[in-house]
Amino acid sequence: MSDLPGIVITGASGRMGQMLIRIVHESGKARLVGAVERTGHDWIGRDLGEMMGGAANGVIVTDDPLEAFSGAQAVIDFTAPDATVAFAKLAAQARLTHVIGTTGMTEAHIAQLAPCARHAVIVRAGNMSLGVNLLTQLTKKVAQALDADWDIEVIEAHHNRKVDAPSGTALMLGEAAAEGRGIALTQNSESGRDGITGARSPGAIGFSAIRGGDIVGEHDVLFAGQGERLILRHVATDRAIFARGALKAALWGQDKAPGEYDMLDVLGL
Numbered sequence: 001m002s003d004l005p006g007i008v009i010t011g012a013s014g015r016m017g018q019m020l021i022r023i024v025h026e027s028g029k030a031r032l033v034g035a036v037e038r039t040g041h042d043w044i045g046r047d048l049g050e051m052m053g054g055a056a057n058g059v060i061v062t063d064d065p066l067e068a069f070s071g072a073q074a075v076i077d078f079t080a081p082d083a084t085v086a087f088a089k090l091a092a093q094a095r096l097t098h099v100i101g102t103t104g105m106t107e108a109h110i111a112q113l114a115p116c117a118r119h120a121v122i123v124r125a126g127n128m129s130l131g132v133n134l135l136t137q138l139t140k141k142v143a144q145a146l147d148a149d150w151d152i153e154v155i156e157a158h159h160n161r162k163v164d165a166p167s168g169t170a171l172m173l174g175e176a177a178a179e180g181r182g183i184a185l186t187q188n189s190e191s192g193r194d195g196i197t198g199a200r201s202p203g204a205i206g207f208s209a210i211r212g213g214d215i216v217g218e219h220d221v222l223f224a225g226q227g228e229r230l231i232l233r234h235v236a237t238d239r240a241i242f243a244r245g246a247l248k249a250a251l252w253g254q255d256k257a258p259g260e261y262d263m264l265d266v267l268g269l
Ligand SMILES: NC(=O)C1=CN([C@@H]2O[C@H](COP(=O)(O)OP(=O)(O)OC[C@H]3O[C@@H](n4cnc5c(N)ncnc54)[C@H](O)[C@@H]3O)[C@@H](O)[C@H]2O)C=CC1
Pocket: 010, 011, 012, 013, 014, 015, 016, 017, 036, 037, 038, 039, 041, 078, 079, 080, 083, 100, 101, 102, 103, 104, 125, 126, 127, 128, 129, 168, 242
């Protein structure tokens, strides 16, 4: 019996679920011990390896997270907001590290994580890649250096199946810009411009979302001044960057005290 940490993947058939299964399998640093999908999904009761188009691996996909979580040390969860809150409660009961990549969570969803984090490690980030987490730090620094005469706009592009906007990454970047500028994002955010909108509010942080084709994820932070513009950009071309970050977080969480963490903690940025 291996002593590598046992990992459960929720949303196993999803774009990120399948990528996570590959990355965990290839890593040699963890064991894949469970796979969860929503009730009614075709994969329930079937062998995960076969569903992924390979040889049987003995992991049977289940819609019972409690069953999957028993005997695991961590759950990596890229699903949907309501599902993530439900998984957080079960992961806390089982004292598992819960790595949350799910975006589109409201304040009400996020508030429900705090009691869970009293019992277990939660690592949550709208983007698990090294590049984007570095970009948040750069964004904060630039926003600190420039005054409010420089308009800040976050422009993001994603594939045509994405259901939430602005993206979790765009919100992280907006938060970083707001922090650098010493303002609250909630009171200074502008998005969804259409029609006679009036002039841009001075000092606002704007958000624009593009959806199309198979774009993995692209984010620009535009600082627009008088006579010059500065653009910080991240382009993701492979979902493996998110999966590698999530696996790193799951392993990092193994010896940490219960609490809510993000990828800056994991990466030491
Ligand atoms: N933080 C990060 O680095 C990243 C976050 N994401 C986020 O991850 C989430 C998933 O993205 P994708 O994989 O592209 O979506 P997807 O739609 O391909 O996959 C989601 C999966 O979750 C499953 N699911 C939904 N409700 C469930 C439930 N109650 N129980 C079990 N499974 C359930 C669905 O059946 C589906 O297979 C989105 O919120 C996305 O924004 C995506 C990429 C990177």
